Amino acid sequence: MEDKYVIGIDFGTDSVRALVVNAVTGETAGTAVSEYPRWKSGLYCNAALSQFRQHPLDYTESMEASVKAALSGVPDKVRRSIKGIAVDTTGSTPVAVDRAGTPLALLPEFETNPNGMFILWKDHTANAEAEEINELAHRWETDYTQFVGGVYSSEWFWSKILRTLRIDERVREKAFSWVEHCDWISAELAGNTDPLSMKRSRCAAGHKALWHQDFDGLPSNAFFEELDPLLGGLRERLFEYTYTSDQSVGTIAPEWADRLGLPEDVVIGVGAFDAHMGAVGALAEPYALCKVIGTSTCDMLVAPNEEVGHLLIKGICGQVDGSIVPGMLGMEAGQSAFGDVYAWFAKLVIEPVKSLLGEEQAKVVADKLITHLAAEAALLPVSEKDLLAVDWLNGRRTPDANHTLKGALLGLNLATNGAAIFKALVEATAFGSKSIVERFKAEGVPVHEVIAIGGVSKKSPFVMQTLADVLNMPIKVAVSEQACALGAAMFASVASGIHQSLPQAQQAMSSGFDAVYHPRPDIVGIYDKLYDKYLKAGDFIEKEFLKESTFPLQIG
Ligand SMILES: Nc1ncnc2c1ncn2[C@@H]1O[C@H](COP(=O)(O)OP(=O)(O)O)[C@@H](O)[C@H]1O
Ligand SMILES: O=C(CO)[C@H](O)[C@H](O)COP(=O)(O)O
Structure with a gap:
């Protein structure tokens, strides 16, 4: 041709x-x-x-x-x-x-x-x-x-x-x-x-x-x-x-x-x-969850209409005939903040540097900060007693959209350093992803494999490895x-x-x-336990901590 x-x-x-x-x-x-x-x-x-x-x-x-x-x-x-x-x-x-x-x-x-x-x-x-x-x-x-x-x-x-x-x-x-x-x-x-x-x-x-x-x-x-x-x-x-x-x-x-x-x-x-x-x-095939990982995530799933079209899948951002691939059911879920959670923490560190040392010096730090924190975090052991974070810094998109929710950090002590906080934030974004996979499965839509695209999938082997460990599934990254x-x-x-x-x-x-990231068998079990704690912490934020707030909540 x-x-x-x-x-x-x-x-x-x-x-x-x-x-x-x-x-x-x-x-x-x-x-x-x-x-x-x-x-x-x-x-x-x-x-x-x-x-x-x-x-x-x-x-x-x-x-x-x-x-x-x-x-x-x-x-x-x-x-x-x-x-x-x-x-x-x-x-x-x-x-x-x-x-x-x-x-x-x-x-x-x-x-x-x-x-x-x-x-x-x-x-x-x-x-x-x-x-x-x-x-x-x-x-x-x-x-x-x-x-x-x-x-x-x-x-x-x-x-x-x-x-x-x-x-x-x-x-x-x-x-x-x-x-x-x-x-x-x-x-x-x-x-x-x-x-x-x-x-x-x-x-x-x-x-x-x-x-x-x-x-x-x-x-x-x-x-x-x-x-x-x-x-x-x-x-x-x-x-x-x-x-x-x-x-x-x-x-x-x-x-x-x-x-x-x-x-x-x-x-x-x-x-x-x-x-x-x-x-x-x-090239997402039917039942491959394609995660577009950047500022936020969008989690896309395609399936034949005749197999899942009769289901009403609760808590996701929609099921639409032909929204992804014409002739197939397209489903969307996602997280309102993913890379944005890391960007928030980086900004927290950079802002005082900017005020004290000026724009130029701050930029030198900013350019290397997330990569540096990721390298340090990757050296930390993973244990079920680790610091725990909830990733809802920009609310929760799925499962069950609620943009009034807030994020959290639990378990700080005087030894907690920046790398430990960064690690907890990365794990929290991965737990958020897991809750989406679990929801699809619970609603009768199997997830056969995970594909990742978007800036974070290319920039951060640390985030991708953590995600594979938490999901307990291999993740393929598109070229x-x-x-x-x-x-x-x-x-x-x-x-x-x-x-x-x-x-x-x-x-x-x-x-x-x-790249393909494979889950590390020795870490998977620990993350299962931390994930349970993440669900409990989320439940507390949603049902107890924010209970008294009047609607709409003040943002910021
Ligand atoms: N080394 C890194 N590790 C993890 N996340 C990163 C890294 N560098 C940048 N990010 C995050 O990537 C996000 C931007 O993703 P990208 O896909 O490039 O943009 P967009 O979401 O606008 O399409 C930002 O939220 C930023 O915090
Ligand atoms: O919800 C969406 C699509 O359905 C948004 O377009 C998406 O979240 C934008 O994200 P990004 O800036 O990472 O491309």
């Missing part, structure tokens, strides 16, 4: 990565990363309030920069052979748009208003609204949370919309509709951002917006009106149909072909969430540094007709696996 190329674009929390791939051989022709400038300087965010917003210009500018940089070294012949682009993004990361589908922050009167920007997945300002949605859904004639694990989260679409409409009159007046990041970028690239006709991702709609075939689309207008009259009528300005990512949204808009220096017939695929496309890029972008590229190759099906694209373009 003549060489044909595609581009996968992966919008992460901090940066966007572009990957130019030969769709026939899977070879990478070019790649580049670009950070979001406004986000990097902390604009529009307030961690103490758990408010995390991203400006649409951060996305478009960084996308342009990364695609151009990825293409800068490739021969002209390759550039002319690019046939398709697909994007993945974080989610639920919705934005209010006007009638034309323009995010409000792109209008002069909203350009600095955080409520007119994308509300990043990890923004937890809508805890109270999530609780209201749960309360109503559980007593409504149809429990609309049944396909999202029985708990609606403050990280998701409707919680964020409801909160924003309540608190910002100007946004309320101007917002015609709401769009997920993965849908808006794809629509923007294809030059049709009309909220009523843009193609919406099955993945985003099913996992975060309560869309399901059995509901004839989104929950009823009566449900939303009962929740709050402010939501009345919005359903009609959203969407009824959804699309899997093997479909196309259209051909690249001339403006974007020009900006990116691409042919005018490039096909744009339907977008999806990063972790979902990551599982595709990592690709950019499995999400690679998954997007695979989808682009199907949407643009290079490959006839996703499995065909995966076979041609997969990068395979390199």
Whole structure:
């Protein structure tokens, strides 16, 4: 087959990565990363309030920069052979748009208003609204949370919309509709951002917006009106149909072909969430748990509809037909903070250094700190009497979403040093992972193997070994540094007709696996005991320690 190329674009929390791939051989022709400038300087965010917003210009500018940089070294012949682009993004990361589908922050009167920007997945300002949605859904004639694990989260679409409409009159007046990041970028690239006709991702709609075939689309207008009259009528300005990512949204808009220096017939695929496309890029087979391990984790599982489609799996972030692989049931779970737990501890150490010795000296320490702590922690013996941590520093995503929960450290004494704390934090993140695996199993979904992708899986052998020991399962790490972008590229190759099906694209373009971490038999038993203590500590936090708190809890 003549060489044909595609581009996968992966919008992460901090940066966007572009990957130019030969769709026939899977070879990478070019790649580049670009950070979001406004986000990097902390604009529009307030961690103490758990408010995390991203400006649409951060996305478009960084996308342009990364695609151009990825293409800068490739021969002209390759550039002319690019046939398709697909994007993945974080989610639920919705934005209010006007009638034309323009995010409000792109209008002069909203350009600095955080409520007119994308509300990043990890923004937890809508805890109270999530609780209201749960309360109503559980007593409504149809429990609309049944396909999202029985708990609606403050990280998701409707919680964020409801909160924003309540608190910002100007946004309320101007917002015609709401769009997920993965849908808006794809629509923007294809030059049709009309909220009523843009193609919406099955993945985003099913996992975060309560869309399901059995509901004839989104929950009823009566449900939303009962929740709050402010939501009345919005359903009609959203969407009824959804699309899997093997479909196309259209051909690249001339403006974007020009900006990116691409042919005018490039096909744009339907977008999806990063972790979902990551599982595709990592070649996750049915019943392989694919853990995307970075700031947070997303734990993805694919299974044939006919085998598990009848189950209602409690406490996960959704089960959606075609959300990962078209034609299969896609399931999502995850942890709200994973690498972020280590980043928190590193920041705790670095902040005083910065104040006392200045930015430059602090940077020297910061660059080496996590690796140093991991090396020290790896030397410590593992015992069931060790310091214990609970990983809910950013709440708990699964099992059973609850973003008001807090983390903990138990067992400090005067000998406890930084390495011991770091070790306990790493173990806590691994225990959080184990509770997800246990939940899948308890709900009748077997987990046959574990695959890891994402920054932490590449950066930290210590974390990966601990995870294998705690899970008592081998973990395969995918070769690709950019499995999400690679998954997007695979989808682009199907949407643009290079490959006839996703499995065909995966076979041609997969990068395979390199490291495999095997559980150490002498440690596994100790971790089983520590895991029991972790469950008890979590129970105490949830049922006793936070019992008296009024809702919503103060974050920070
Ligand atoms: N050496 C390391 N060991 C463990 N975790 C690390 C290390 N270096 C960075 N991290 C963590 O990796 C996370 C970022 O993961 P990455 O996958 O690169 O980004 P993203 O989640 O934005 O896609 C951060 O939370 C950081 O704390
Ligand atoms: O929940 C998600 C997908 O369903 C988020 O997109 C994901 O957690 C973002 O994480 P990261 O920054 O590690 O890519």
